[in-house]
Amino acid sequence: xxxxxxxxxxxxxxxxxxxxxxxxxxxxxxxxxxxxxxxxxxxxxxxxxxxxxxxxxxxxxxxxxxxxxxxxxxxxxxxxxxxxxxxxxxxxxxxxxxxxxxxxxxxxxxxxxxxxxxxxxxxxxxxxxxxxxxxxxxxxxxxxxxxxxxxxxxxxxxxxxxxxxxxxxxxxxxxxxxxxxxxxxxxxxxxxxxxxxxxxxxxxxxxxxxxxxxxxxxxxxxxxxxxxxxxxxxxxxxxxxxxxxxxxxxxxxxxxxxxxxxxxxxxxxx
Numbered sequence: 104x105x106x107x108x109x110x111x112x113x114x115x116x117x118x119x120x121x122x123x124x125x126x127x128x129x130x131x132x133x134x135x136x137x138x139x140x141x142x143x144x145x146x147x148x149x150x151x152x153x154x155x156x157x158x159x160x161x162x163x164x165x166x167x168x169x170x171x172x173x174x175x176x177x178x179x180x181x182x183x184x185x186x187x188x189x190x191x192x193x194x195x196x197x198x199x200x201x202x203x204x205x206x207x208x209x210x211x212x213x214x215x216x217x218x219x220x221x222x223x224x225x226x227x228x229x230x231x232x233x234x235x236x237x238x239x240x241x242x243x244x245x246x247x248x249x250x251x252x253x254x255x256x257x258x259x260x261x262x263x264x265x266x267x268x269x270x271x272x273x274x275x276x277x278x279x280x281x282x283x284x285x286x287x288x289x290x291x292x293x294x295x296x297x298x299x300x301x302x303x304x305x306x307x308x309x310x311x312x313x314x315x316x317x318x319x320x321x322x323x324x325x326x327x328x329x330x331x332x333x334x335x336x337x338x339x340x341x342x343x344x345x346x347x348x349x350x351x352x353x354x355x356x357x358x359x360x361x362x363x364x365x366x367x368x369x370x371x372x373x
Contacts, residue, residue, distance in 0.1 A: 135191075168180040277369035300320045
């Protein structure tokens, strides 16, 4: 049976890395905050830095111009680099600094698995907002680093979605689930969580049971496994950015809060 997906998009910064740490515990810009671009609302995943700037991650399709069913990043039109993206907790918009979709189109990518599943973007946080960044994942803490591509069938995973469809309630934002399998020669995992990611949760970061950042929620699968999510592999997405852009020094910023793999604690906020 053909796999059909619904991209979780609602259609509706410049700081030197060594100067000020992007680690302000309790600051309002955290993995899991909402982002809003001309394409609609999504959820951020993790905080990253290179030698010059601080970024927050989201899914590449969150700045795509295509329909919700268009998930091939090598074929779907996207907004350009520099596009302004609103970030909850920031005093001014960030700017699209990297898109795997735009990069794959630029280099003429022919790997169909990369085209379908490499769904990762970076929003450069404005200089004045870097002090407002806490890299800890909402609800769970961490991440403790970037995980490998080895999380497989039955492994526990955690995520925090922030869809505006929940009307401001965060009770169902924390999620725990399991890996059901992999797709695209390791470029993607299929994950079942309680509750599943919904439109607007796109871009959420997936964390392993050891607190490693392993993926970016990209799609909601309708068939054959309803209400599961397709998750782009983060280590591969970062590797692609390293190999094909000047972001060769890009790295994930670990959380300031200890990772706690407890859904109950995350829901209760303790």
